[in-house]
Amino acid sequence: MDNRDEVSAFLRSRRDRITPEQAGLPVYxxxxxxxxxxxxxxxxxxxxxxxxxxxxxxxxxGVSDSVLDALAQALRLDDTExxxxxxxxxxxxxxxxxxxxxxxxxxxxPSVLRIIEGLHDQPAYVRNNRMDILxxxxxxxxxxxxxxxxxxxxxxxxxFLDPRATLFYRDWERVARDGVGVLRVEVAKNPYDRELxxxxxxxxxxxxxxxxxxxxxxxxxxxxxxxxxRHPAEGDLELVHESLDLPGDEGLSIxxxxxxxxxxxxxxxxxxxxxxxxxxxxxxxAAAQSDAER
Numbered sequence: 001m002d003n004r005d006e007v008s009a010f011l012r013s014r015r016d017r018i019t020p021e022q023a024g025l026p027v028y029x030x031x032x033x034x035x036x037x038x039x040x041x042x043x044x045x046x047x048x049x050x051x052x053x054x055x056x057x058x059x060x061x062g063v064s065d066s067v068l069d070a071l072a073q074a075l076r077l078d079d080t081e082x083x084x085x086x087x088x089x090x091x092x093x094x095x096x097x098x099x100x101x102x103x104x105x106x107x108x109x110p111s112v113l114r115i116i117e118g119l120h121d122q123p124a125y126v127r128n129n130r131m132d133i134l135x136x137x138x139x140x141x142x143x144x145x146x147x148x149x150x151x152x153x154x155x156x157x158x159x160f161l162d163p164r165a166t167l168f169y170r171d172w173e174r175v176a177r178d179g180v181g182v183l184r185v186e187v188a189k190n191p192y193d194r195e196l197x198x199x200x201x202x203x204x205x206x207x208x209x210x211x212x213x214x215x216x217x218x219x220x221x222x223x224x225x226x227x228x229x230r231h232p233a234e235g236d237l238e239l240v241h242e243s244l245d246l247p248g249d250e251g252l253s254i255x256x257x258x259x260x261x262x263x264x265x266x267x268x269x270x271x272x273x274x275x276x277x278x279x280x281x282x283x284x285x286a287a288a289q290s291d292a293e294r
Contacts, residue, residue, distance in 0.1 A: 003191050004058025007088050011056045013217040014075040015041055022076070044074035060092035080185070084219045087188035108135040112246060112254065116140075121269060122258045123239075129186045129251040130196050131156045131179070139269070142276035143257065146232065155179065156199070160207040170228035170236070180213040181220025188219075222255070233275050237268045 016035035020027045025040055036044075042052035047067065055063065055071070068089055072082040108126045116124040116137045123143045125136035133144075133153040141148050146168060147158040156179045159165045159172070169175045183200060190196055203210040222243040229237045239257040246252045259265035 002058075003088060003091050003188075006058075006188070006191075007060050007092065008056055008058040010084070010088065010217045011071075011075070014077065014081065015056075018076055023074075041071075041074050045070040058092075060089040063089055063092075080181075080219050080221050083221075084185055084188050087185070091188060091191045106134070108252070109249065112249075116254065116256075119256065121273065122256050123269075124254065124256040126246070126252055126254050127155075129190060129193070130154070130199050131182065134252070138276050139273055140257075142272050142279070143229065143231065143237075145279075154199070156183065156203065160203050160210045164232075167230055168232075170230055175227070176209060177213055177218065178220045178222070180210065180216075181218050182222060184214075184217065184219045185221060222253070227257075231268075231272065234268055234272050237272070238265050239269075 015038070016033070018036050019034070020031075020036065020040065023036060023040065023044060025036075025044075031037075038052055038056060039049045042049045045052065045067070047055075047070070065086075068082075068085055071077075072085055075081075077085060106128075112126060113135055116126065116135060119137055119139075121139070123137065123140035125133045125140045125144075127133050131154050133140075133147075133155070136144075136148075136153075144153075144155070144158075146162065146164050147153055147155060150157065150162075159169065159176050159179055166172045183196070186193070186196060187200065200214070204214060222241075224240070224242045226238060226240055229239070231237060237259075239259055241255055241257045243253050243255045246254060259269055
């Protein structure tokens with residue numbers, strides 16, 4: 001897959017969002033573009049208009065780090081966008097035969113499973129670069145009980161394809177935008193990941209909201225933050241989350257939700273754990289009764 005279209009659309013989208021005033025440039029007469037002109041970006045980056053035109057047409061092959069840094073400064077890219085530009089440049093001109101293949105992680109190491117299982121009062125799960133949840137502790141399953149009703153468990157599929165998601169995520173628009181931004185980052189890093197491309201194709205086909213957000217070419221990475229939920233059984237929860245990459249397991253990361261002790265959020269997690277235990281007990285009793293009837 002050639003990433004020229006991806007590069008071109010990203011650079012254009014970043015150029016279009018910057019006004020001459022924001023860039024410190026004078027404005028003369030009527031402008032037909034809302035953002036910067038190509039010539040203005042070229043001047044700010046210290047390259048010729050012809051050279052920048054070539055870059056915006058998607059040709060990042062062989063571009064030096066100094067030029068990429070100058071572009072990032074001219075387009076006022078944040079750290080995530082700058083890293084994204086570098087990832088696009090690294091992928092430019094590559095082909096499947098030149099990409100070093102690594103075994104895709106589909107399982108989670110036992111030691112990592114023990115870590116998340118040991119977090120009895122904190123929802124925790126492990127996901128891959130496509131957002132598939134590969135392992136989760138009971139409290140995470142209870143928190144995301146609706147998403148776990150489908151296989152594979154994928155928060156992005158739940159966000160865009162399950163109408164219950166707009167109620168579950170109290171800040172659905174932000175969650176949706178961030179999820180799309182994460183997939184954008186992953187596509188730049190893994191342009192030949194067929195399963196990732198398949199997920200994006202599915203969401204683009206089935207969700208108008210996803211298509212609109214995907215076309216914005218915004219990027220995002222999960223590190224830490226706060227999420228607000230409306231759980232179907234326990235009501236409103238506001239939890240802090242931390243996401244960490246797993247060393248040695250490329251593409252896998254662990255996400256943990258927590259709450260300050262003594263806060264309403266901590267009390268809500270305690271109630272959620274009790275609810276989860278009751279649900280599990282009911283399921284075990286139903287299974288035992290079914291076995292007895294056989």
